[in-house]
Amino acid sequence: MKFAVKLVVGGAMVVGAGWAAAQQGEVxxxxxxxxxxxxxxxxxxxxxxxxxxxxxxFSGKGNPAGVKFEFETIDNKxxxxxxxxxxxxxxxKGVRYVAQGNGSSVALALLDAxxxxxxxxxxxxxxxxxxxxxxxxxxxxxxxxxxxxxDADTSMKMEAIASFIKTQPDIKKIYVLGQNYxxxxxVAKYAKETIKRQRPDIEFVGEDLHPLAQVRDFAPxxxxxxxxxxxxxxxxxxxxxxxxxxxxxxxxxFNGKIFTYxxxxxxxxxxxxxxxxxRVYQVGYAHYNMGGQMDQWMKEFKAKYNDDFYTGSIIxxxxxxxxxMAKAKSTDPVKVAAxxxxxxxxxxxxxxxxxxxxxxxQQPLYMTVWQKAGGKYPYSPENTGMTLVPVAEYPxxxxxxxxxxxxxxxxx
Numbered sequence: 001m002k003f004a005v006k007l008v009v010g011g012a013m014v015v016g017a018g019w020a021a022a023q024q025g026e027v028x029x030x031x032x033x034x035x036x037x038x039x040x041x042x043x044x045x046x047x048x049x050x051x052x053x054x055x056x057x058f059s060g061k062g063n064p065a066g067v068k069f070e071f072e073t074i075d076n077k078x079x080x081x082x083x084x085x086x087x088x089x090x091x092x093k094g095v096r097y098v099a100q101g102n103g104s105s106v107a108l109a110l111l112d113a114x115x116x117x118x119x120x121x122x123x124x125x126x127x128x129x130x131x132x133x134x135x136x137x138x139x140x141x142x143x144x145x146x147x148x149x150x151d152a153d154t155s156m157k158m159e160a161i162a163s164f165i166k167t168q169p170d171i172k173k174i175y176v177l178g179q180n181y182x183x184x185x186x187v188a189k190y191a192k193e194t195i196k197r198q199r200p201d202i203e204f205v206g207e208d209l210h211p212l213a214q215v216r217d218f219a220p221x222x223x224x225x226x227x228x229x230x231x232x233x234x235x236x237x238x239x240x241x242x243x244x245x246x247x248x249x250x251x252x253x254f255n256g257k258i259f260t261y262x263x264x265x266x267x268x269x270x271x272x273x274x275x276x277x278x279r280v281y282q283v284g285y286a287h288y289n290m291g292g293q294m295d296q297w298m299k300e301f302k303a304k305y306n307d308d309f310y311t312g313s314i315i316x317x318x319x320x321x322x323x324x325m326a327k328a329k330s331t332d333p334v335k336v337a338a339x340x341x342x343x344x345x346x347x348x349x350x351x352x353x354x355x356x357x358x359x360x361x362q363q364p365l366y367m368t369v370w371q372k373a374g375g376k377y378p379y380s381p382e383n384t385g386m387t388l389v390p391v392a393e394y395p396x397x398x399x400x401x402x403x404x405x406x407x408x409x410x411x412x
Contacts, residue, residue: 024066036075040239063322080109101132127333143405150313158190175230180209187236218248238262243271286312358405
């Protein structure tokens with residue numbers, strides 16, 4: 001396997017293969033605290049497979065530090081309280097690297113607990129690797145030295161959505177529907193702010209928040225959406241909350257455009273089927289048809305698990321950890337955190353950088369649309385015969401948003 005890592009040290013370029021691997025052969029245990037059961041469990045199960053698959057790919061010779069990655073998931077049932085119990089159990093077993101992604105409410109609870117643990121237990125610090133929780137507060141008002149986000153946050157994704165909508169004159173009336181927790185609230189907030197800045201003529205004709213992972217019939221919401229006269233729906237929903245929403249939109253005859261963050265996630269491709277072609281969009285840092293090494297990995301993942309790989313941030317976590325541990329010549333989270341700051345890695349969509357100011361990964365974003373698979377875009381999720389076709393790409397400097405983070409770093 002080949003991947004390139006580069007960073008600048010004292011103005012000189014250092015190539016990963018030349019770094020001393022003082023910690024070669026060490027085992028680095030990562031525990032992910034996320035749902036494996038309940039309505040949103042299928043997403044966590046897919047990501048559990050993904051972490052284990054890439055732990056093998058990036059262990060030993062697969063990373064410049066030569067460390068071996070081991071991985072397990074603790075089921076938190078999407079509960080912040082259960083997550084804190086899981087965190088304590090992981091720390092008691094000596095785990096120093098914790099991953100999470102599904103649910104910004106869980107992310108905020110974990111971050112607070114990890115901050116307190118690290119302050120009270122010098123020498124036993126834990127690093128928090130965020131693969132999917134996108135609440136902007138996590139790298140703004142709540143930013144932490146111990147937290148690194150490998151997804152693009154809500155504000156970044158909405159910047160890309162707004163940039164695309166600016167080119168779509170037929171979009172005139174928007175309805176926002178989301179899950180009633182921090183992520184859904186932030187999607188609604190940034191949709192209105194960001195789109196109004198780029199298209200002040202657009203009218204927001206409705207906004208609704210619903211309970212997370214509890215609604216089984218979205219028909220009443222679709223009826224309100226249609227009654228509003230909206231030609232476009234924006235939603236941050238994921239998992240069953242998106243699958244059931246698009247199913248209701250299809251059955252309810254909503255023929256407008258739908259902008260999502262998570263169309264590619266477990267269950268939603270099957271719920272869409274051949275419906276929504278040319279109307280359902282996804283913004284993300286990757287898509288199903290990236291080509292190259294990613295294409296090979298996805299085929300191998302599908303053959304092994306009869307499932308689709310879609311959480312590309314997992315790849316970045318392993319790449320960045322390997323590079324940072326090689327740079328730090330250590331697996332100590334304090335030293336690895338320092339090495340992660342400002343680190344640049346060449347990965348599946350070009351060079352990405354972990355911004356030092358707030359620990360938010362800076363990366364390109366893609367706008368894709370649901371279309372029939374084939375030709376240059378052959379990969380078909382959930383055997384639907386459909387795929388997500390890229391229609392616009394936004395480089396790092398377009399998707400980047402400012403931060404208000406005032407990072408408190410450990411004293412030397």
